[in-house]
Amino acid sequence: MSVIRAGWIPPEVPVSRSASAHRPSRRRISVLLPCLIGGALLVGGAAATASAAAQALVVRDELVAAVPEIDALRSSIDPAAPVGVDAAALERAADSVGRAARSTDRLDWWIAERVPVIGTNFEAVRTAAEAADVVVRDVLEPVLALPLDGLTAEGRLDTEKLGSLARASAHALETLQEQVARLDRLNRSALLPQVSEALERVAAPLQEASSLGTTLAPVLRTLPGVLGEGGPRDVVVLFQNSAESRALGGIAGASVLIHLEDGALSVTRSLAAADFIAHGEPVVSLPSDADALYRSDGFALAGTTIHEVTSRPDFSYGARAASALWQESHGIAPDVVIAVDPVALSYLLRATGPVSLEDGSTLTADTVVPQLLNGVYRVDGALSDEANRAQDAYFTSVVRALVADLQGGELDLPQAVGAWVQAVDERRLLAWSADRVEQRAIVLAGVGGVLPETTGEHVPFGLYLADAVGSKLEFYLRQDVSVTAGACAADGSRTVTIASAFTNTIDAEPALDTGEFDYIAGLYEREGLARGQIRLRAMVYLPEGAQIGSFRIDGVETPFTVGSDSGRPVAYTTITVAPGARVSLEADALVPGMGGRTVSFEGTPGVVPTTVQNAVDSCR
Incomplete structure (x- = not known):
């Protein structure tokens, strides 16, 4: 049986002149067909x-x-x-x-x-x-x-x-x-x-x-x-120490320069924060409104030191500031800047297996986070430059060991893919490239760490933290976030509430009052705090056009400061969490023209992943 398919055209059949006179006209055929x-x-x-x-x-x-x-x-x-x-x-x-x-x-x-x-x-x-x-x-x-x-x-x-x-x-x-x-x-x-x-x-x-x-x-x-397929590359890796919070994760202290050429990886420089020049003004200009925002309340200004390149929640800015500091202090213009925290390293260690350090010790996926973010500060608990350098040297020795394992082929590829995905999902891995094409791909991949924008599907909110004690106390911080919204108004506006609960678990440490914890406790006396108290600057970034309504701490309204960053409204306040205490923070914002959009949320990655419950459904 022959099969007629879509698009099939019958062959032309020759006819006599007389027969053709009785055929319908083409116009009639176009109507009848x-x-x-x-x-x-x-x-x-x-x-x-x-x-x-x-x-x-x-x-x-x-x-x-x-x-x-x-x-x-x-x-x-x-x-x-x-x-x-x-x-x-x-x-x-x-x-x-x-x-x-x-x-x-x-x-x-x-x-x-x-x-x-x-x-x-x-x-x-x-x-x-x-x-x-x-x-x-x-x-x-x-x-x-x-x-x-x-x-x-x-x-x-x-x-x-x-x-x-x-x-x-x-x-x-x-x-x-x-x-x-x-x-x-x-x-x-x-x-x-x-x-x-x-x-x-x-x-x-x-x-x-x-x-x-x-x-x-x-x-x-x-x-x-x-990886250097088209020529040599210089990659700077910044360590974010999430035991001392900054908006993107933690302060950037130790950093290393990895040179890639003809498939060979080598750590060519390992630097501590003290190896960089500190400035009173940002090394890369901030938008004017962001500049005013980050000069307030005595906090360190974004982009002035290597520690503060992660204090603004925009890694495209922070990486350019880090690149400028590397060029100024060491004459190196990196092709790529990467920021990673020890939790992301623990995910990578699932793929490489345990790594052996130069001092003969071994780190595993289970031990790297407590060692890098807590144990290393207890070896020498003094608040001193010597302790700082010893700690940074320990960080960089871990990178050297990882690079050696990677170059030696010690990698489980499926595990590495899983480590990448988890680190990206939790915003623990950020990257920037001086090449525009590469940078575009980095942003598309979700590792650019740029300020999120309003889209047709959602409006972005962010809750970012900064340690205000000069401590390493955020190792003991636990955070839960919930996002809710009120009824949808006829004009499309809606009130969105960001609620976060902070718990300080350091009360479980019996050695808190010993010299072992001096470095971890930080400059609490300067802030008029009791030892072990966590103090945080909490910044809420709102979508364009939104207005902050109120801040509440444990249900009681509290003063807050309003500013903006690149036109986006920002409001912040300071919270203090005593050992063993749980403190709640709520912020209300009226969002105009929300319509059928939902809410996207991002925050500062902590040592322990933050639990986020987003209960905002579309009005449509």
């Missing part, structure tokens, strides 16, 4: 739909059968997976989705899709089958076949092989995103429950895997260049 087709659809639509419906059940069953296999494959790539990829599961998934996609490539299916109302269901099933087939064939199979061995040789990274691996992975992730976008564009309002349920079961594991693409694909595209 849609009617003929419509009539054919009406007459044949019922039969075609019935035929396709029977096949649709088969397609649905094939797709549903493939879902556990696809989900198992996605889970097997997860860093926490106990076993590797199941090749048999991949083959079963490929067979199921392949049969499903081929079953929709039929004339009766094509006709059924064009039947009013019910046709939407056939379109949805076909789209799901095609998307799943593409994902298995063009994403899972190529990625799982990528060779992960031989990426290092003789102490060097194979930049050519790494480049091929990175570009192939980026292409696969982008393909995955395209297919998930196809599913997202489907109009699900007219779908039958059985079709809607099956579609959701197919889409869920694909959407979960697709989220990796947003974070990883842009970075993978630029990774070969960052």
